[in-house]
Amino acid sequence: MRKRKRVFRINYRDFAKKAIDAAILSIELFNRPRQQHKIESALITHVQAWELVGKAFLLRQKRSISDRGGKTLTAEKTINKLQSDFNKITPLEVQTIQQLISLRNEATHSVLINIPEEILIHLFHYSLKCFNNFIKSNFRRYFKEINQNFLSISFTKTSTYAYGVNKLLRSKRARLIDNQLLYALEKGLYFAKHNSYLSREKWKEKVKTLFPKQLKKLYVKEYLEKHDNIIFVPVEAPKGYGANIHLQKIRGAPRGFPVHIMRTDPDRDFPYFTSDLAKKLGKSIPFISKATSRLRLKGNRDFHLEVRSSHKGRVQKYNDKTLTYLANYFKKKPDFNPFK
Numbered sequence: 001m002r003k004r005k006r007v008f009r010i011n012y013r014d015f016a017k018k019a020i021d022a023a024i025l026s027i028e029l030f031n032r033p034r035q036q037h038k039i040e041s042a043l044i045t046h047v048q049a050w051e052l053v054g055k056a057f058l059l060r061q062k063r064s065i066s067d068r069g070g071k072t073l074t075a076e077k078t079i080n081k082l083q084s085d086f087n088k089i090t091p092l093e094v095q096t097i098q099q100l101i102s103l104r105n106e107a108t109h110s111v112l113i114n115i116p117e118e119i120l121i122h123l124f125h126y127s128l129k130c131f132n133n134f135i136k137s138n139f140r141r142y143f144k145e146i147n148q149n150f151l152s153i154s155f156t157k158t159s160t161y162a163y164g165v166n167k168l169l170r171s172k173r174a175r176l177i178d179n180q181l182l183y184a185l186e187k188g189l190y191f192a193k194h195n196s197y198l199s200r201e202k203w204k205e206k207v208k209t210l211f212p213k214q215l216k217k218l219y220v221k222e223y224l225e226k227h228d229n230i231i232f233v234p235v236e237a238p239k240g241y242g243a244n245i246h247l248q249k250i251r252g253a254p255r256g257f258p259v260h261i262m263r264t265d266p267d268r269d270f271p272y273f274t275s276d277l278a279k280k281l282g283k284s285i286p287f288i289s290k291a292t293s294r295l296r297l298k299g300n301r302d303f304h305l306e307v308r309s310s311h312k313g314r315v316q317k318y319n320d321k322t323l324t325y326l327a328n329y330f331k332k333k334p335d336f337n338p339f340k
Helices: 012-030 038-060 075-084 091-109 117-138 140-146 161-169 173-177 180-194 200-210 219-226 274-281 285-294 320-332
Strands: 244-247 259-262 304-308 314-318
Touching (some): 012 038, 012 117, 012 140, 038 075, 038 091, 075 091, 075 180, 091 180, 091 219, 173 200, 180 200, 274 285, 285 320
Antiparallel strands (some): 244 259
């Protein structure tokens, strides 16, 4: 009796499970204490994760994972299809992932250039966040395998993607043209927009045309102006304290110091409720509530703190600085009416 020939069937579930394995491995490799080849390995496994999960989705949609020539789709084309054909990821997310794919290509086919830590952290963080959401939306069955917390620890100061790229863009024209990292990032962004590769000749011509006053027209510059940044700040809260992080825009801030961290004991540092201020200043509670808003004290961290009192409730607390400010203001302007 003739044996039946076994037919290999492509199962999208296998692709999805392997994609999650690759994504978690890329995190493990990125956090590897030993430096040798860790970024190259992390890039390769991370891009593999996206390519596999993209193909898992296409297979589940009964779509081919090969191009017209019969070759399997590249990672670049697979990712673009998720956005252009199905709108499953945003154009900005595609741009993040395509930059990583471009860097992966450098790591695979050449010696990877030195990449500032802030650029790598930004791209991996937002790409993994997108990957996590993609699994949750499209492969919920396997979501618990990727939906975990992973330890991040930093011993040196880090900055942002925007800081790192802007620093590179301040180079002289010749160095800008020859900058392999900028070219790799721009190449990834170019593919995200045009579904084709940016040649080195086109890159050189583009820089020559735009340098020095129109570099904002580079895709990498456009990306950093549209995308949020990420910075890891370890906050060690002493006993009895909560962690309160205050973000503030600072022009010309030195590298590594864009986040201001305050340790606050609400009962000690902000002892007054609105009713306490009203009693001490001889005013009504509505008067003080309206005055703190009109004088822009409410919402100002130097004067005001909102404290959670229940599941939905919030109370407003103020410090001695607020009491002094209001007392002096009312003395100078006795006819002040916050309701007008």
